[in-house]
Amino acid sequence: MYVKRKIDKFLEGWRNNPDRMPLVIKGARQIGKTESVRHFAQKNYDHIVEINFAVEIKYRTICDDGYDVDSIIRNISRIDPTKKFEKGRTLIFFDELQDFPQIATSLKFFKQDGRFDVICSGSMLGLNYQKIESNSVGYKIDYEMQSLDFEEFLWAKGYPETIADEILENIVAMQPFNTTEMSVFQSLFVDYCILGGMPAIVKSYIERGTFEGTLDLQRAIVADYKEDFRKYVVGLDQTRLLNVFTHIPVQLAKEYKKFQISKVASGARFKDYFGCIEWLSDAGIVNICYCLNFPELPIKGNYDASKYKIYLKDTGLLVACLDEEAQDDLRSNKNLGVYKGALYENFVGEALAKSGYELYYYKRDNSTLEEDFFVRTKKSLVPVEVKSQNGRSRSLSELINNPRYQDITHGIKLCNANIGFENNILTLPYFCTFLLKRYLKDVAW
DSSP states (O other), X not given: OOOOOXXXXXXXXXXXXXXXXXXXXXXXXXXXXXXXXXXXXXXXXXXXXXXXXXXXXGGGXXXXXXXXXXXXXXXXXXXXXXOOOOTTSEEEEEEOGGGOGGGGGGHHHHHHHOSSEEEEEESSHHHHGGGOSOOOTTSOEEEEOOSOOHHHHHHHTTOOTTHHHHHHHHHHHTOOXXXXXXXXXXXXXXXXXXXXXXXXXXXXXXXXXXXXXXXXXXXXXXXXXXXXXXXXXXXXXXXHHHHHHHHHHXXXXXXXXXXXXXXXXXXXXXXXXXXXXXXXXXXXXXEEEEEESSSOSOOTTOEEEEEEEEXXXXXXXXXXXSOHHHHHHHHHHOOTTTTHHHHHHHHHHXXXXXXXXXXXXXXXXXXXXXXXXXXXXXXOEEEEEEOSSSOOOHHHHHHHHOTTOTTOOOEEEEESSOOEEETTEEEEEGGGGGGHHHHHTSOOO
């Protein structure tokens, strides 16, 4: 079973570009990079030359005679003479690039040569590019891939590609969903929160029709991440990195979700640990949400780098890191009352990041005013509040109505409720989060 992904359309467009460059696909492990490339390659090429640098160590010598195409092809053919190289009909797929990042230096020469299409993929690339002598800037393009978003999850469940447009129509018209739609989409949303978007986990759930075995798969991925800490961490204390990672769900479960280094270990200081947080971000494992200095435009540069919240890029992996009782409760009863604040916020942060947003929040000193996220339209700043219950939104109301916040005219509340609009606050059910960027693109706010 192949799970349709958004990268499929991107790859087809790349293939149809007569001036295409070598492509580098980045992203955390087990998000489906290799499977997507293979699926694309099988449909579009007569010959596929796939090399996995993590498993096939012998291929790490293919650049010993230089980075030019002829030398590399010659060395590959010496190792495996069955691999075929036919001009215009061959894709060379360099997988697990992080274990041999030097190959990226050759991409400039593959582009100039033009006989073969080249795709590279790997995890930890934000970290390992620093090892490359020359990363062929101007002769390659990069694509950032993540685990399935909610729209892709709906595709995997059998819904058509038009499903997002159908949901968006309700938002644009501010037309509440009917009872059946609310029931179905809310149930799918809860399933998605529990499972996350790792393709192997989603496929197991769909094929079995139950959550059986999904927790074991999630725990295996978390264990792989921890093994990567030992394998790839250079120049950082591995124990500190592991401490930061294991404290993310603990600190998200608290009412005040700002990540506090002092809670990670006795005597821990920001300057000693922030490199660990940047490492996790570069590795594609976490999203960092920075605290704005003041809720106004422009957003970039208007934040305090020492104040932040940390979310896992995949909410399903957050679930796998919770205590046993919470996991059992979620899977058997789908009771989001346990860790509900952490799960809701992590899901929204994940959905916004997968839509292309950078994450920011705001908390005014010596005040109860606090807002979970901020996005923007062409001309205004839009606060986004995540609520576990559909109650009053005092912070949203103050941000909208107080003339002190001149760039804010409207707000969005995400909660367990239907579509509604009152006092310049748009209320949406959680499952609509993945459509916020598309919706805000054309609003007049």
